[in-house]
Each structure stands twice: as structure tokens, then as C-alpha cells.
Amino acid sequence: MSELFSPLTIRSIQFKNRIAVSPMCQYSSEDGFANDWHLVHLGSRAVGGAALVMTEATAVSPEGRISPDDLGIWKDEHLPFLKRITTFLEAHGAVPGMQLAHAGRKASHVRPWEGGKMIPPDAERGWQTVAPSPVPFIPTETIPLELTAEGIEKVIADFVAAAARALEAGFKVIELHAAHGYLLHEFLSPLSNQRTDQYGGSFENRIRFLLELLERVQTVWPPELPLFVRISATDWTEGGWTPDDAVALARVLKAKGVDLIDCSSGGNVAGAKIPIGPGYQVPFAERVKKESGILTGAVGLITTAEQANGIIASGQADLVLLARELLRDPYFPLHAAQQLEAETAWPSQYLRAK
Numbered sequence: 001m002s003e004l005f006s007p008l009t010i011r012s013i014q015f016k017n018r019i020a021v022s023p024m025c026q027y028s029s030e031d032g033f034a035n036d037w038h039l040v041h042l043g044s045r046a047v048g049g050a051a052l053v054m055t056e057a058t059a060v061s062p063e064g065r066i067s068p069d070d071l072g073i074w075k076d077e078h079l080p081f082l083k084r085i086t087t088f089l090e091a092h093g094a095v096p097g098m099q100l101a102h103a104g105r106k107a108s109h110v111r112p113w114e115g116g117k118m119i120p121p122d123a124e125r126g127w128q129t130v131a132p133s134p135v136p137f138i139p140t141e142t143i144p145l146e147l148t149a150e151g152i153e154k155v156i157a158d159f160v161a162a163a164a165r166a167l168e169a170g171f172k173v174i175e176l177h178a179a180h181g182y183l184l185h186e187f188l189s190p191l192s193n194q195r196t197d198q199y200g201g202s203f204e205n206r207i208r209f210l211l212e213l214l215e216r217v218q219t220v221w222p223p224e225l226p227l228f229v230r231i232s233a234t235d236w237t238e239g240g241w242t243p244d245d246a247v248a249l250a251r252v253l254k255a256k257g258v259d260l261i262d263c264s265s266g267g268n269v270a271g272a273k274i275p276i277g278p279g280y281q282v283p284f285a286e287r288v289k290k291e292s293g294i295l296t297g298a299v300g301l302i303t304t305a306e307q308a309n310g311i312i313a314s315g316q317a318d319l320v321l322l323a324r325e326l327l328r329d330p331y332f333p334l335h336a337a338q339q340l341e342a343e344t345a346w347p348s349q350y351l352r353a354k
């Protein structure tokens, strides 16, 4: 039997294999609404055999969007179409997951394929960004507003409302996005968090916002459903967040009931030197798993069936999350099963091609 195609049970949810669709912004929404694009994009990957299909970073508030075109879940009107998507994903054997996000100082940008530049707050479609400290990501960008105690409470309330809505929409997994230099990561890293109150300074203070937010989200997210956190395991920069910090955080999150740490890296420092190569972030998933005992997800340049299977078989991670390879080939899991001579269900409509 191939380990990649062995099932995984977390709380009440069984994943049919270890392949997840990594969250991928589509920048294709109007006013946060999901539409036909999202149904077809996410639906194809369920048909393609992924066990977990995760939405893109889904904004918990309009000001938490990376771009004005991001998917959102800040109002009840967003739910009917999302429900249609979760129903389709489940009907095709995939567990629907939603990544909940606030972009912090990296909000208010145009879509990457339109140049990806920041939209100033006074320009059409732009808004004022917020962050732990008034430190822009790039010196030439708008200075974010430092979140006040009320601002922090609003963000937490937005995440709680979003998690409750995700549940109502039929999602069975939520992932808190605490990676890639977005708001939650900005609090974790001493490079972006220069606060002098209880949310800044020591490691315990910098993780406080994430922990408070998590505890509040857990009041609405049921204990029978999995809760993941995506982190950047390192800032790849001297003086920043480190793999040691990632392990220490993972131990705390495990004790607080988080089920899986999705181990990414970087994104908080423009121009950080990252040694990119096949599976370059897998060692983070391995270390966090071994040293904290929590389940981990490995992500980053995982592109072949053998490589993905090796990560699971060698116990480096419990799940592999694929992004770009699943854009190239939505049927990667079906193809991987053939290559590994593993059994996996094909959609009945496609059986004649098996």
C-alpha cells in the first residue's frame, strides 16, 4: 500500500489520502463573493482526487483582503454560493476546508497579474492598512496604522464571525493563516512587531494575539472538526522569527487543541534570501512534528508522486499540500495513484479513462 493513499483521521473527519490543495488566492471575486470560477476551480481538484480542498486566503473583513478581488466571508450574503461549493466538494469525496485570513500591512494591493502594487488608501479601490506596528512591508508603501486594543478586538471578532460562517457554509476544516507576512505572522515576528504592550516584545507577548484569537475561534468552531494553523517556520532573516520559535509555538498550539501545523516559510521580509528547491520547506514540517508531537503539513515544491509519497512514508509530515502542481494538473492525485499503484476512487463519469 502507498502511504500517500492511506487515510488520515483527524477528530471526526476522515481524509481519504494525504494530498491537500494548498490555499491559492484567485483574485476573482467581487465584493468577496465566490462565483462560478471558484466552483469550477475548487470542484476540479475534488474531482481530481485531492482529499482536502482548501479555499484561498478568505478575508474575514473587507480591509483584511490582499486585493479588492479576494474571496471573503464577512457577511451572510457570502454563504449561499460557498455552500454550493462545499456541497459539490463533499459529493466528490473531498473534505472542504477554508483558510481564514487578514492581510494586515500587506492588504490593499492590485492583483499580481496587474502588477501587484499597493493601492494607496485615498485611491479608488484602496484602503488604509493595519498592523501590529506602523512599519510598512516595503519602505515606499503606505505606513500601516498600529492596531489599538479596540482594533485588535475587532479583528478577533471578525475571525470568530468568519469561523462561524465557515461552519454554516459547510466547511469541515478551517486553517488560520499565520504565515507569509500577513497580520497574524506580523504579530509573531519581532521584525514587524515593535509593540511595547502585552502583544509585543517577548516571545510570549508576540504569540498572545494568535492565542487569544484561537481561543475565541474555538468557542464557535466545534471540537469534532479539525483546526489547522499555517505558519511561516522562519523569516529567513537575521533577527526574525526562527524554526526554534516555530517549534515552541507548535508546542503551545498543540496544548491548545490545534490539530495540524501547515509549515510554510517567509513572506514577512521583502527580498529575504530563500534557498528554494524541491521540498525545501519539508524539513520544517519534519522538525515541528518531531519536536512538538503535533501533526504537520509539508508544502513547497512538492511536484511528483514519489516525492510526496516519500514525505509521508518517512514520517516527515502527515499531509502534503500542493499548490502550483495542482494548477498544472488538477488530476495529480489520480495520476499519482496510478504511478504508485495505489487504489483510489475515480469519478464514475471518468471510469472509462482509468
Ligand SMILES: Cc1cc2nc3c(=O)[nH]c(=O)nc-3n(C[C@H](O)[C@H](O)[C@H](O)COP(=O)(O)O)c2cc1C
Pocket: 022, 023, 024, 025, 026, 055, 056, 057, 099, 177, 179, 180, 230, 264, 299, 300, 301, 302, 321, 322, 323, 324, 325
Ligand atoms: C496562485 C497562488 C496563490 C496563492 N495563495 C495563497 C493563499 O491564499 N494562502 C496561502 O497560505 N498561500 C498561498 N499561496 C502559497 C501556496 O499555498 C504554497 O504554499 C506555495 O505556492 C508553495 O507550494 P507549491 O510549490 O506547491 O506551489 C499561493 C500560491 C500560488 C501559486
